[in-house]
Amino acid sequence: MVTLEHRTLLHLPTLYTFEEDGINYAVDPAKPNWIAVDGKGRELLDAIAGSGGKVTFGALVARYAAAHQLEAGKAWVHVHDFLRALNRAGMLADGPVSPPPYPGRAALIAPEGLRELWIQINNACNLSCTHCLVSSGPGKDPGLPFQRLRALVDRAVQLGLERLYLTGGEPLIRKDIFDLIRHGTESRDLEIIVLTNATVFRGSIKAGLETLDPSRVRFQVSIDGAHAETNDRIRGPGTFTKALDGARVLADLGFDVSLTTVATRANLDELPEIPGIVQSVGAKSHHLMWAHKRGRAATSTDGWFPDIDHLLAAVMNTVDAAEEAGVVLDNLEAVKRRVNGVPGVKYDLGNGGWDSLCVYADGKVYPTAALVNEPALLCGDTAHEDFEHILASSPVIQRLRRASLADNPSMRDDPFRFFTGGGDWEHAWWASGGDPVGDDPYYPIAIALIRHVMVMLGKEKVRRRNPGSGYDAPLVLHAMGEGAIACGTADGAAAEQPVLTLHSNCVLSFDVDKPRAKVREFYGEAAEKPQADLCCPTKYDDSAVAHIPQDVLDRFYGCGSPLASAGIQPGETVVDLGCGAGIDVFIAAKFVGPSGNAIGVDMTDRMLSVSRDNKPKVAAALGYDVVEFREGFLERIPVETNTVDLVTSNCVVNLSPDKPRVFEEIWRILKDHGRIVISDIVSEQEVPPHLKVDPRLWGECLVGALTQEEFLARLERAGFYGLTVLQRSYWKDVEGYPFHSLTVQGFKFEKTEGCVFRGHRAVYLGPGKAFVDEEGHLFPRNEPYEVCTDTVAKLRRPPYKDMIAILEPGAQASSYACCGPDGACC
Secondary structure, X not given: OOOOOOOOEOEOOOOEXXXXXXXXXXXXXXXXXXXXXXXXXXXXXXXXXXXXXXXEHHHHXXXXXXXHOOOHHHHHHHHHHXXXXXXXXXXXXXXXXXXXXXXXXXXXXXXXXXXXXXXXXXOEOOOOXXXXXXXXXXXXXXXXXXXXXXXXXXXXXXXXXXXXXXXOOOHHHOOOHHHHHHHHHHHOOOEEEEEEOOOOOOOHHHHHHOOOOOOXXXXXXXXXXXXXXXXXXXXXXXHXXXXXXXXXXXXXXXXXXXXXXXXXXXXXXXXHHHHXXXXXXXXXXXXXXXXXXXHHXXXXXXXXXXXXXXXXXXXXXXXXXXXXXXXXXXXXXXXXXXXOOOOOOEEEEEOEOOOEEEEOOOOEEEOOHHHOOOHHHOOEEOOOOOHHHHHHHOHHHHHHHHOOHHHOHHHOOOOOHXXXXXXXHHHHHHHHOOOOOOOOOOHHHHHHHHHHHHHHHHXXXXXXXXXXXXXXXXXXXXXXXXXOOOXXXXXXXXXXXXXXXXXXXXXXXXXXXXXXXXXXXXXXXXXXOOOOOOOOOOOOOHHHHOOOOHHHHOXXXXXXXXXXXXXXXXXXXXXXXXXXXXXXXXXXXXXXXXXXXXXXXXXXXXXXXXXXXXXXXXXXXXXXXXXXXXXXXXXXXXXXXXXXXXXXXXOOHHHXXXXXXXXXXXXXXXXXXXXXEEEEEEEOOOOOHHHHOOHHHHHOOOOOXXXXXXXXXXXXXXXXEEEEEEEEEEEEEEOOEEEEEEEEEEEEOOOOOOOXXXXXXXXXXXXXXXXXXXXXXXXXXXXXXXXXXXXXXXHOOOOOOOOEEEEOOOOOOOOOOOEOOOOOEO
């Protein structure tokens, strides 16, 4: 962490930059890392980079002030806040940044076991598709016997298997397929993905599907066009209608379904129509695949391989169509995980042969399903070789594990190489005639998707920027990794490795509700059975809770006492976020009196059940009922805009997967000059990924925490001013990472059309020599300073009204005092 002092020299890594729609993107190719910044932020980046490490913090402030004709206080605030954001993003240093040359993945990491296994359980198929990689069809190889398949799965589990892919042929025409799937999910706790043409779902097959666990089994259903005419020319007469009917069957049974399409010259113009079809059949996502020159496709005369420019245009049109339809495009989701992953994690080639293998229908082993039956890639034979032996001794495996994008000269100057992983080595293999580090012919698509995700994230942050906040410092709009790891959404241990491999061509889409589901489950259990050790030991004054049933008090899981510091007045409207069993709402009800309102918001049904059951008891004790409980998320608070005087939350914001949006929502529902008093857990330093994905620690209000600096910076960026730390106390250490309980107060003020100077002057009363507010106004002690009407309105209210005196227009003299008649001083 860089300490910003007047003489601190400022350094940046070597950056690749590009601009789109007024947003600037700066990529650190060597790390990798990236940020999106606004125009003023780009000016500061250029000033630092152009100085060659010779510009100091003080000199940069002076240069910025001169360039924008700003007074010293505002220039200092702007530059300071931007540099702190750069620092948090890992883009600022106080010494030269000289990363060592990348030595390749094998020098930095070693594969561990077998995490993924593909089994082509047959080569028999009810169809004879003209692009089939393995030329499947009726009467082809029925595959290995069930007992041998089960033994292969069991052995792979011993080596660390997490995910099993079943493909063919058509895997579902095997009568024992459901026994194998149930063995994998029920006995071995595997996640299983089945690739199917979905045209055989009747009779015993339909009955078999009904025996599977939809939470553990997912399906990919192949269609190769948006219309029957196009699809059926490739896959056979009637297959389009049957496949869509099959997808509907799977969706109705509760399975996650992805429709997959091989992009060909014949269907390019139809690709953007398929997201609409995905939606219509109840599928979850769409997945695009790039044609291989193998199997029947290699000899087809149907024009399988479109030129890259037309293919790229069709892909980007499909991206837009999917976003408009609200449909997940798996290819894009995979890119999002890399582009917005953990900074510094390098992707280097695919996982085929690294920790993933494919067993063909005859028992022979290859690195990937796309390249089975390629003689040069034969790794072994399960008839007489164990997986562990194959992984350790196969020359093919050893060659692939030594391979790296560092071996490809065309990658050396590519700023996106560690996001793309160097491309898909499976396509490079056939395009280059057998070189896994050759050029991927579809690489331009990878680059386009990388840039698209960066631009999409940058534009989203511009849309979310609060124009009414008055906070106009240069912004790091987005930093790589923001929101990347939330409880239950990623492999935190893997995210701490310096290098990862690209996932298989079958991509599982990200579930945005997964972290919420973990929290709901955790606190649902805590609602049914009180957990005294959950979160922090905090006790309210007995008089504040005397009207609250013990049933509620036993389920208090807060980390502070925000209401004790909130100064609640009769008649106010108070909203408590993440209200749980309702203790803070019931306390607020006592303070606001019969003319006020106390609203609790929570997403956990079982907690809301406890609070609603106790609501009549509290009303009876108070003699009035002003309490309401609403179900909803913190990121979409179910409260009207500009209607609330006070928002509180008690050890809840850290549970959100999108904390900036929570702060934005709080600002939205508050009235002008409304206030927040939030108690939450903050960390002393950035929490490492392996802790962030621990469901228990997440539920205990710990590992979802921001650092204190980022917590306050996020509140300020959302538009809050007058931020004050009311209380901070140590809570506990986890693996040497200290956590504290923090209570913060802040206020909302919404800027009008613009500041109007009418002659008002502000006088700072002390005790400091001068005072600087959030907007950079510098008020010298005891010296009148002209301010506009917006600033007057803000300074006349807490927390500034007792430290600032306002002189009216034309006033030559005025009486004011820092100390009141009761002897209390500001």
